Amino acid sequence: MTESDPLTPAAPASDALDALQAFVERHPRLFVLTGAGISTDSGIPGYRDENGAWKRSPPITLQEFTGSEAWRRRYWARSMLGWPAVGFAQPNGAHHALARLESAGYVSALVTQNVDGLHQRAGSHGVIELHGSIGHVHCLACGAQYTRASIQPLLEANNPEVAGAFAAPAADGDAHLDFDGNLPFAVPACAACGGMLKPSVVFFGENVPRERVAAATAALDAADAVLVVGSSLMVYSGYRFCAWAQQRGKPVAAVNLGRTRADPLLALKVEASCGATLEALAARLPPRLSEHDGPRPDAAADTAADTAANGGEPPRTATNTDIER
Numbered sequence: 001m002t003e004s005d006p007l008t009p010a011a012p013a014s015d016a017l018d019a020l021q022a023f024v025e026r027h028p029r030l031f032v033l034t035g036a037g038i039s040t041d042s043g044i045p046g047y048r049d050e051n052g053a054w055k056r057s058p059p060i061t062l063q064e065f066t067g068s069e070a071w072r073r074r075y076w077a078r079s080m081l082g083w084p085a086v087g088f089a090q091p092n093g094a095h096h097a098l099a100r101l102e103s104a105g106y107v108s109a110l111v112t113q114n115v116d117g118l119h120q121r122a123g124s125h126g127v128i129e130l131h132g133s134i135g136h137v138h139c140l141a142c143g144a145q146y147t148r149a150s151i152q153p154l155l156e157a158n159n160p161e162v163a164g165a166f167a168a169p170a171a172d173g174d175a176h177l178d179f180d181g182n183l184p185f186a187v188p189a190c191a192a193c194g195g196m197l198k199p200s201v202v203f204f205g206e207n208v209p210r211e212r213v214a215a216a217t218a219a220l221d222a223a224d225a226v227l228v229v230g231s232s233l234m235v236y237s238g239y240r241f242c243a244w245a246q247q248r249g250k251p252v253a254a255v256n257l258g259r260t261r262a263d264p265l266l267a268l269k270v271e272a273s274c275g276a277t278l279e280a281l282a283a284r285l286p287p288r289l290s291e292h293d294g295p296r297p298d299a300a301a302d303t304a305a306d307t308a309a310n311g312g313e314p315p316r317t318a319t320n321t322d323i324e325r
Contacts, residue, residue: 010257010271010272010273010276011272011273011276011277011280012270012272012273012276012277012280013272016270016271016272017270017277017280017281017284019268019270020253020255020268020270020277020281021281021284021285023225023227023251023253023267023268024106024227024281024285025285026224026225027223027224027225027250027251028105028106028224028288029106029108029222029223029224029225030101030106030107030108030109030223030224030225030226030227031108031109031111031219031220031223031225031226031227031241031245031250032098032107032109032110032111032226032227032229033111033112033113033226033227033228033229033231033238033241033242034098034110034111034112034113034114034119034228034229034230034231035112035113035114035228035229035230035231035232035233035238036113036114036171036172036230036231037229037230037231037232037256037257037274038092038094038095038114038118038229038230038274039089039092039095039114039116039118039230040230041092041093041094041273041274041275042089042090042091042092042095042116042118043085043089043169044085044086044089044116044169044171044172045085045169045170045171046171047059047171047172050257050258050259058204059171059172059174059203059204060074060075060203060204061203061204061205061206062203062204062205062206063205065198065203066140066196066198068181069181069187070181070182071181072181072187072196073179073181073182073183073185073187074179074180074181076155076185076187076188077159077162077177077179077181077185078167078170078174078175078177078179079155079173079174079175079199080152080155080156080159080162080163081162081163081165081166081167081169081175081177082167082169082170082173082174082175082177083148083152083173084169085169085173086116086134086169086172086173087135087148087149087152087173089116089118090118090121091118091119091121091122092118092275093275093276093278093279094229094230094274094275094277094278094279095118095119095121095122095124096122096123096279097275097278097279097281097282098110098119098122098124098229098278099119099122099123099124100282101278101281101282101285102123102124102125103123103287104282104285104286104287104288105287105288106285106288107124108219108222108223108224109126109128109216109219109220109222109223110124110126110127110128111127111128111130111216111219111241112127112128112129112130113130113131113231113235113237113238114129114131114172115129115131115132115133115134115135115172115173115201116134116135116172117129117133117134117135128212128215128216128219129212130202130208130212130213130216130237130238131201131202131208131237132199132200132201132202133200133201134148134172134173134199134200134201135147135148135149135200136148136199136200137151137188137197137198137199137200138197138198138200139190139192139193139195139196139197139198140195140196140197140198141190141193141194141195141196142190142192142193142195144190144191144192144193144195145200146191146197148173148199151188151197154188155186155188158186158188159185159186162179162185165177172201173199202237204235208237216241217244220241220244220245220248220250221248223250224250225245225250225251225252225253225267226241226242226245226250226251226252226253227252227253227254227255228242228252228253228254228255228256228260228262229254229255229256229274229278230255230256230274231254231256231260232256232258232259232260232261233260233261233262234261239261239262242262242265243262243265246265251267251268252265252266252267253266253267253268253269253270254266254268254269254270255269255270255272255274255277255278256269256270256271256274257271257272257273258271
């Protein structure tokens with residue numbers, strides 16, 4: 001599904017589900033790439049609408065956060081009100097379905113652009129969190145680590161006037177609070193050295209750590225195909241894996257309501273609810289006999305089948321030189 005908030009989940013049409021099942025059966029070692037749209041059914045809003053446009057002003061950048069006390073006050077005020085929506089969120093049907101598909105041998109790697117930790121709570125293993133975890137905070141001076149949950153009581157106790165305000169939740173633990181960063185607000189500091197605390201996430205304007213990119217790239221090389229779930233792929237940190245898959249001759253499918261940046265590259269697109277689609281898919285697929293199948297000898301036939309599933313049009317070639325996020 002998209003990164004927008006669905007009112008009524010759209011169930012997949014039977015022919016779309018048939019095509020997705022056939023795609024997975026042809027390419028059983030999936031590199032799954034998930035985005036904000038998979039978590040909207042867990043009550044966590046997404047960043048973008050069905051056209052891939054921002055639903056609100058763009059998020060804070062790394063440069064704003066580290067360069068301005070006013071921006072940090074604004075960030076932490078909004079985070080204090082928005083944290084409960086992500087901190088207490090529970091995995092939904094899509095997260096559980098991916099965990100079942102992994103157990104059945106169809107997911108060789110799960111790479112997420114999300115920072116909510118819901119894949120791990122659903123039982124998925126070895127998840128590569130491209131953008132880090134909103135559940136952790138670290139000191140930029142001494143490196144001390146804290147849980148985000150341990151910071152929340154301090155924020156609320158030191159800022160009672162703002163803590164009593166109401167603001168609708170936004171993406172990734174943010175909130176729709178029009179807070180003036182020049183107003184008083186007690187920003188949390190490192191208990192060990194008094195240094196600046198930063199959520200352990202990749203901010204916009206920040207690069208994904210090289211070791212995460214390397215791990216995801218190795219996982220892509222070992223996979224048969226890519227399955228995108230709930231992402232518009234508007235930022236390069238996620239989109240590049242679709243471009244790289246195409247360069248490697250690996251087909252890409254997507255389950256997403258709305259436009260994605262990779263639409264021209266897709267061998268198959270299912271415009272339906274992430275949860276309804278993945279639950280139905282998991283129910284259809286039996287456990288694989290082996291999780292370590294050798295190289296697939298029918299690559300040419302698979303490519304022809306993927307082209308047919310895409311209406312007879314082969315995926316287009318991708319080029320990109322964007323920054324990561």
